[in-house]
Amino acid sequence: MLPLRGPTLDPVPLHARAMDNLRFIRETMARSATFTAVPGRGMVAMGLVALAASWIASRTTAAASWLWVWLGCAALAFMVGAAALRRKAALAGLPLHSGVGRKFLLGLLPPMAAAVPISYFLLRNGQRELLAGVWLLLYGAGVVTAGAFSVRPVPLLGLCFMVAGAIAGAFPAWGDAMLAAGFGGLHIAFGALIARRYGG
């Protein structure tokens, strides 16, 4: 004969329910405080732009041409990334200018802005070969700090950029290869991962 009440029907203690509710509140707050509008497909597009730039830059001989190719690439990649970010945020109904979106951008932009005067100082002192390492390191630092408010692959991507930057700084002859591997390869690899796991 089957018992009328199985063990699963025992009442859940009040404190267990209370702890479960508190855990739910904490997890919901943490989840909603994560910036999920990082555009995976946009990053893949940025990576392709960087690969094209590295191919063009490798065929130039003059330092000025090399610099202009990479500056053009940065501007184009920035526009592609910004448009993709806006589109993904709009589709998800996430605000970009308030809350976690603002924190994400505030984490990302200062190290990138710092790259402008540092690049100028290095060029003025004839140290163009150090640019690749500095760009990769600063971009990586921005991605790591912004990634604190985003999904897990983002800070990891930043760390990979910083490693690439350190290698490019230690071996300046590999600068072009590291720029292609970093801005091209890492963007494409992590962008594809983010697009697959976090919806576009």
Place this chain on the structure above:
Amino acid sequence: MARAAATRARALPIAEPRALRLDRVIHERVRLGMLSALAVHETLTFTAIKKLLDTSDGNLSVHARKLETAGYVACDKGFAGRVPRTEYRLTTAGRRALERYLDHMEALIRTTREA
């Protein structure tokens, strides 16, 4: 065994009345999730909340209306281009209600631990 039963019996008169005073508007999972998310953001759109709580349009609409009726959230309807956009924000009453609910849950846990 008998001691544990006595302890439970002593604890019940404290826990029960508190349980009865529970804010039923917040106690439901979707409504609790909505208030928790809005406690971290100034505003959130209907779409963002729906995605975050992994729920359906109809279910979220019903629960959002209950929170609105209780005065815990305020709703602004507008357009983003041609697309309708519904934004929610936590009211002062909603924030206080969430704080009371958190105090309540903590008190329940504390009472059980002390007992």
